[in-house]
Amino acid sequence: MPLRAALFDLDGTLVDSLADIAAAMNHSLAHHGLPTHPTSAYSHFVGEGVMELARRAASGGDEALHTSLLTVYRAYYAEHLFDQTVVFPGLLPLLAELDREGVKLAVLSNKSDGFTKKLVKGLMPDVPFAAVYGERPGIPRKPDPTAALALAQELGVAPGDCAFVGDTSVDMDTARGAGMVSVGVTWGFRGVEELRAHGAQALATTAEELGAALRGVRAGG
Missing domain, CATH: 3.40.50.1000 (HAD superfamily/HAD-like)
Structure with missing residues (x-):
C-alpha cells in the first residue's frame, strides 16, 4: 500500500520563517540588554520549542530571564510573523x-x-x-x-x-x-x-x- x-x-x-523568528528574538534580546545574533545562528536555535529557543539565544541564564524574553518575543512576533x-x-x-x-x-x-x-x-x-x-x-x-x-x-x-x-x-x-x-x-x-x-x-x-x-x-x- x-x-x-x-x-x-x-x-x-x-x-x-527564520528571518522573522530571528528578528523577534533579537528584538527581545536587545530589550533585555543582551547581545543579538545573525539570522543564520537561529538555524541551530530553533526546533525544540520556544523555551529552548530563548535559552540558546540568551546563551544561558535562568528560567525567569527566559520567561521574560519569551513575553517580549511573543508580543513582537505576533505582529510580525508574516513580514518575511x-x-x-x-x-x-x-x-x-x-x-x-x-x-x-x-x-x-x-x-x-x-x-x-x-x-x-x-x-x-x-x-x-x-x-x-x-x-x-x-x-x-x-x-x-x-x-x-x-x-x-x-x-x-x-x-x-x-x-x-x-x-x-x-x-x-x-x-x-x-x-x-x-x-x-x-x-x-x-x-x-x-x-x-x-x-x-x-x-x-x-x-x-x-x-x-x-x-x-x-x-x-
Whole structure:
C-alpha cells in the first residue's frame, strides 16, 4: 500500500520563517540588554520549542530571564510573523496534488500552537490539512512520538502508513520513534548529514523530489 498520510513539520519544512523568528528574538534580546545574533545562528536555535529557543539565544541564564524574553518575543512576533515568512517554492502545488491523490495531510510543529495555526491559515489557506497542531500544554514536544501517534490515530491511519516530513534531527527522531517513514528535506534549517545521521529514509532537495519520495516510499519500506 502507498503511504496514506503525510505529516509535516512547519518551520524550515513548509515555510521559510527564520528571518522573522530571528528578528523577534533579537528584538527581545536587545530589550533585555543582551547581545543579538545573525539570522543564520537561529538555524541551530530553533526546533525544540520556544523555551529552548530563548535559552540558546540568551546563551544561558535562568528560567525567569527566559520567561521574560519569551513575553517580549511573543508580543513582537505576533505582529510580525508574516513580514518575511513564505512557503517554500513548489510546495503549494505539491500539497494540492497529494490531496487529489487521497493522501491525508497534517502539520505537527514544536512552534506554539497559536502561531502554528495562524501561519498555516495565513499562508496556506487552500490546503485541506486534516489537522494542524503546534506545541500544546501537557503534550510532549517532538521528538517524543506521543503527538505524532495521536495525530495518526486522529487521521485514522496506522503509523506505518504515515510519512513524517521535516528538516531536522528532531523530525527524523520523531518519525523513528512513532514508527513512521522519515523523509528529510534539505532546504530547511539543518543539513543532509544531520538528517542522514538520524535515520532519514528518503531525502528531498526540491518539492519535486519530495513528491517522488512520498509516492515512491511504501509503508514499512
